[in-house]
Amino acid sequence: MAGEPDPLGDVRPGGRPSWWLREALAVDPGQPVAPLVGDTAADIAIVGGGYTGLWTAFFVTEHDPSARVVLIEQAICGSGASGRNGGFVTAWWDELPELVADFGVDAAMELGRVSAATVEAIGAWAAEHDIDAWYRRSGYILASAAPSQDGAFADVLETCARLGAGDEVVALTADEVRARCASPILRNGAFIPSAATVQPARLARGLRRVLIERGVTIHEGTRLVGIDGQARAGGGAGAAGPVELRTDAGGVPGRIRAEQVVLGLNAWAAGWPWSDRRLVTWSSYIVLTEPIPERLAELGWTGGEGLCDARFSLHYLRTTADGRIAIGGGGGRAGWGSRIGAAFTADAGSARRAATGLRQLFPSLADVPIEDAWGGPIDICDDHRPFFGSLPGGRLHFGHGYSGNGVGPAHLGGRILAALALGRASEPLLELPIVGRRPRRFPPEPFRSVGARLVREAIVRREEAEQAGRSVSPVVREVSRLPRRFGYHLGLD
Numbered sequence: 001m002a003g004e005p006d007p008l009g010d011v012r013p014g015g016r017p018s019w020w021l022r023e024a025l026a027v028d029p030g031q032p033v034a035p036l037v038g039d040t041a042a043d044i045a046i047v048g049g050g051y052t053g054l055w056t057a058f059f060v061t062e063h064d065p066s067a068r069v070v071l072i073e074q075a076i077c078g079s080g081a082s083g084r085n086g087g088f089v090t091a092w093w094d095e096l097p098e099l100v101a102d103f104g105v106d107a108a109m110e111l112g113r114v115s116a117a118t119v120e121a122i123g124a125w126a127a128e129h130d131i132d133a134w135y136r137r138s139g140y141i142l143a144s145a146a147p148s149q150d151g152a153f154a155d156v157l158e159t160c161a162r163l164g165a166g167d168e169v170v171a172l173t174a175d176e177v178r179a180r181c182a183s184p185i186l187r188n189g190a191f192i193p194s195a196a197t198v199q200p201a202r203l204a205r206g207l208r209r210v211l212i213e214r215g216v217t218i219h220e221g222t223r224l225v226g227i228d229g230q231a232r233a234g235g236g237a238g239a240a241g242p243v244e245l246r247t248d249a250g251g252v253p254g255r256i257r258a259e260q261v262v263l264g265l266n267a268w269a270a271g272w273p274w275s276d277r278r279l280v281t282w283s284s285y286i287v288l289t290e291p292i293p294e295r296l297a298e299l300g301w302t303g304g305e306g307l308c309d310a311r312f313s314l315h316y317l318r319t320t321a322d323g324r325i326a327i328g329g330g331g332g333r334a335g336w337g338s339r340i341g342a343a344f345t346a347d348a349g350s351a352r353r354a355a356t357g358l359r360q361l362f363p364s365l366a367d368v369p370i371e372d373a374w375g376g377p378i379d380i381c382d383d384h385r386p387f388f389g390s391l392p393g394g395r396l397h398f399g400h401g402y403s404g405n406g407v408g409p410a411h412l413g414g415r416i417l418a419a420l421a422l423g424r425a426s427e428p429l430l431e432l433p434i435v436g437r438r439p440r441r442f443p444p445e446p447f448r449s450v451g452a453r454l455v456r457e458a459i460v461r462r463e464e465a466e467q468a469g470r471s472v473s474p475v476v477r478e479v480s481r482l483p484r485r486f487g488y489h490l491g492l493d
Contacts, residue, residue, distance in 0.1 A: 006352070007352060007355035007356045007358070007359050007370070008287065008348065008351060008352050008355045008370055008373060009369055009370050011287070011351075011370045011371065011372060011373050012346075012348050012351070012373065013285060013345060013346055013347065013348060013351045013373040013374050013375050014342065014345045014346025014374075014375075015346070016374075017079060017083070017374075018083055018084040018201065018286075018372075018374040018376070019288050019371075019372040019374065020083055020084065020087070020199060020200055020201035020202075021078055021079060021083040021084070021201040023199070023201070023202075024078070024083070024199065024201035024202045024204075024205045025201075025205070027202070028205065028209070030077075030205055030208055030209060031209070031212055033212070033218045033219060033220050034219065035219050035220065035221040035222045035249030035250065035252070035254075036072060036219040036222040036247050036249055036254035036256070037249060037252050037254055038254055038255075039254065039255045039256075039257065040070060040217075040254070040255075040256055040257070041068070041256070041257045041258070042068045042069060042070035042217075042256055042257070042258040042259070043067045043068045043069065043258070043259050043260065044057075044060055044067055044068070044069050044070075044258060044259070044260045044261070044262065044421050044422075045069075045070050045071075045072070045243070045245055045256045045258035045260070045261045045262070046069065046070070046071040046072070046261075046262045046264060047071075047072055047224050047245065047261065047262070047263050047264065047265060048071075048072075048073065048080075048263065048264035048265050048266065048268075049071060049072075049073025049075075049076065049077035049078065049079075049080075049204075049208070049218070049220065050073075050077070050078065050080045050081060050082035050083075050204065050264060050266055050410070051082045051203075051204060051207070051264075051406060051407065051410035051411070051413075051414070052262075052264030052266070052399050052400070052406075052410045052413050052414060052417070053071055053073070053262065053264035054071075054077065054082075054204060054207040054208065054211065054414070055207065055410055055411050055413065055414025055415070056262050056264060056399075056413075056414040056417040056418050056421070057069050057071050057211050057216050057414075058207060058210065058211060058214075058414065058418075059414050059415050059417075059418035059419075060418045060421060060422060061211070061214045061215075061216065062418075063418060063419075063422055063424065064422055065214070067422070068217075069211075069215075069216045069217065070216075070217045070218075070219070070256055070258070071211070071216060071217070071218045071219070072218075072219045072220075072222040072223075072224065072245075072247060072256070073218070073219070073220045073221075073222065074221070074222065074223040074224070075220065075221070076220045076221075077204055077205065077207075077208040077218065077220065078200075078201045078204030078205050078208065080266055080267075080268075080376065080377075081266050081267065081376050081377065081378060081402075081406065082200060082201070082203075082204040082266075082406075082407075082410075083200055083201035083204050083205075084200070084201075084286070084374060084375070084376035085200050085284075085376075085404070085406070085407060086200075086286060086306075086316050086317075086318060086326060086328050087134075087197050087198045087199060087200040087318065087326075087407065088140065088195065088196075088197060088306045088316065088318065088405070088407060089118075089119050089122055089135075089195060089196040089197065089198055089407045089408045090115075090119065090140055090192065090195045090196075090306075090405065090407075090408055091112060091115040091116035091118070091119055091168070091192070091194055091195065091408065092111050092112055092115040093112050093115075093116065093156075093160060093165060093168040093169050093192060093194075094142060094153070094156050094169060094190075094192060095156075095385075096108055096109075096112060096156060096159045096160055096163070096165065096169075097155045097156060097159045098383070098489065099111055099112070100159060100163075102383065102433070103433040105163060107432070107433045108163075109163060109165070110432065111432060111433070111434070112165060112168065114412060114429070114432070115408060115409065115412065116168070116194045118408045118409070118411045118412050119137065119194050119195060119196050119408055120137070120194070121411065122135065122196070122198070122203070122407075122408065122411055123135040123137055123196060126198075126203065126206065129206065129210050131202065131203065131206030131209075131210075132202065133198045133199055133202040133203040133206055134197070134198055134199035134202060134320070134321045135196055135197075135198050135203075136196055136197050136198075136304040137194070137195070137196040138195075138196065138197070138303050138304035138305050138306075139191055139192055139193045139194070139195050139303075139305050139306075140191070140192040140195035140305060140306040140307070140308070141172070141177060141180060141181065141189060141190075141191055141305050141306065141307040141308075142156075142169075142189045142190045142191070142192070142308060142310065143172075143177050143181075143186045143187065143188070143189035143307060143308070143309055143310070144186070144187040144188055144189055144309070144310050145185050145186060145187065145309040145310065145311070145315070145361065145467060146185075146187075146466060146467040146469075147187075147469070148466035148467065149187070149309065149310035149311070149466075149467075150187060150188060152310035153169070153171075153189060153190040153310070156169055156190065157169055157171050157190055167193070168192065168193070168194065169190050169191070169192055170190060170191045170192075170193065171188075171189075171190055171191075172188060172189045172190055172191050173188055174186070174187045174188045176191075177189050178300075179300060180300065180301065180303060180305055181299060181300065181301040181305065181307060182298075182299045182300045182301070183299070183361045183362055184363065185360060185361050186309075186361070189310075191305075195306060197304065197306050197318050198407065199320070199321070200407060203407075219247075219249070219254075221249055221250065222247050222248070222249045222254065223247060223248045223249070224245055224246070224247055225246050225247060225248045226245070226246035227243065227244070227245055227246070227261075227396070228243070228244040228245075228246065229241055229242060229243045229244050229395075242257050242258055242259050242395070243257075243258050243259075243260075243261045243395050243396060244256070244257050244258075245258065245261065259395070260395055260396075260397070260421040260422075261395060261396045261397070261421075262396075262397050262398070262399075262417050262420075262421050263396065263397070263398045263399075263400075264398075264399060264400075264410075264413075264417070265398075265400065266377070266378070266379050266400055266402065266406070267279070267281045267282075267335075267340060267344075267377035267378055267379040267400075268340060268377075269379060269398065269400045270335075270338035270379060271337075271338040271339065271340075274391055274396075274398070275338075275400075276438075276441065277441040277442050277443075277444065277448070278381055278382070278387075278401070278438065278439045278440070278441055278442070279338070279379045279380065279381055279400060279401060279442075280334055280335075280338075280379075280380045280381075280442055280448060280452050281334065281335035281338050281339075281340060281344070281377050281378070281379065281380070282332055282333070282334055282335070282377065282378050282379075282380050282404075282452075282456075283332030283333050283334075283335070283343055283344040283345075283347060283350060283375050283376070283377060283378070284328055284329070284332045284350075284375065284376065284378050284404055285328060285329055285332060285347065285350040285351040285353070285354050285373065285374070285375040286326055286327065286328040286354060286373070286374060286375070287326070287327060287328075287351055287354045287355045287358065287370045287372070287373045288320075288324055288325070288326045288370065288371055288372040288373070289324050289325045289326075289358070289365070289368050289369065289370060289371060290324065290368065290369050290371045291322045291323045291324050292323055292324065292325070292365070292368055293322075293323030295364075295365060295368065296319060296323055296325070298364075299362070299364075301319060304318075304319060305318075306318045311463045311467075312459055312463065312490075312491065312492055313329065313456075313459055313460050313463055314329075315327060315328070315329055315354070315357040315361070316328050316329075317357075317358070317361075324371075325358065325362075325365075327354055327355075327357055327358045327361075328354055329350065329353045329354035329357055332344075332347070332350045332375065332456075333347060333350060333453065333456065334449055334452035334453050334456055335377065335449065336449045337445050337446075337449060340377050344375055344376060344377040345374070345375050345376065346375070347375060350375060351373040351374075351375065353460075354373075355370055355373070358370075360467075378402070378403060378404040379400050379401055379402060379403065380401075380403050380404075380490070381400075381401035381403060381439040382439040382440040382441075382442070382487075382488045382489060382490065383439060383440075383488070383489035383490075384401075384403035384404075384405070384489065384490065385401065385403070385434060385439075386399060386400065386401045386402045386403075386406065386409050386410075386413060386434060387399070387400070387401045387434055387435075387437050387438070387439055388413055388416045388417060388420070388434060388435050388436075389420075389435060389436045389437070389438075390420055397417050397420040397421055398417075399413040399416065399417050401439060412429070415427075415429055416429050416430065416432070416434075416435055440487065440488060451482075454479060455479060455480065455482055455483060455490075455491055458476045458477075458479035458480040458482075459480045459491060459492060461476050461480075462476050462477060462480045462492060463492075480492045481493065
């Protein structure tokens, strides 16, 4: 409303890396590495210096320390989604009903178990390698923030209890929710004890250090511009011959000749033909308060729990080691034609929506300044679940579709992709239903981008109206339901 103070204050996103990455680099800028100039060879080439590529490289070195591994990153390691996300390390227990519907009880329970084991494994790995990633296994609160959200987690609670996983997601009354975080807006909900939080950029940069120590060659400032050989655009030309990656480093060309290639591009994968219209790019923004440890104590929010509401365009929030609140909003914008542009990093409107969520959840913090704001792209697939596999010919492997929740799954994905690249066919993880599956395609352009933007606007308007207790127009309600009507596990019912 005109005349009301801007919830963002004077802060605007864009123009610099995320606060997470700046903080991590200030603690340890890391060993310098050179961009790729000229030609090189590798047993395994990895494209992408985020969690997927970094974990893949790590697990390759675990299973075959002699392998020549070359990793390229267009900026610096951790500068993409891996250094911008909320830092939530969660399992898939809260998705158990959908997993059962899609894959059956046995496969769904196995996905729950392996994803939960990943949460613990990341903490153990950080401790083993002396990486202070602010890992804290304090659980995750799923909370209703409006009457329309009450009961949103009932199906999850019932399914977990029925299948013997009742301890993995525990019901909370409104009083129990507020005992952990005394927001007057929060109502009943559920709690996932096994979840953790990290400082995401510290984890990514720690991975980078360990890989350099293990002899992995990393070239930052090196962009993939083309793929030659059997892997071109997903085409198969038999198993003979290596793959050649063409690169660019500030106008200087390079080439990697590799026996196997792993693509860990996250949202940037959507712009390549081999993604085959199975991804939509979307933006997500986070705002960060100044340190307020005393105010957190007043709220009783001292246990380090992560928290989210029950919206589709959810608010997700957590505290930091120095007593700040970081809150993000999933109501960002879809990209045009899978291009990653300014809308993903410099959209003040989307950052303002996250700041507004903070003010609504915590009216008592109205005087607390926002100190930073940043955004980044995420890769959305039809059921918001990652998928891993190989292109025809068997030399080029991929993992993407994390849909904004990749910290834990990327560790699992690294194990899967390392097994694929090393030809470890007996690896049990390759039997998981997230391996080799092909999510539903999205419509071609311009219908994909236009439709995504229309649906996004309808979802945001509907959820904001329902949270405020206002009526929702029939047109907005129906548009918000369109993805479900067409068979996608997206949007609202």
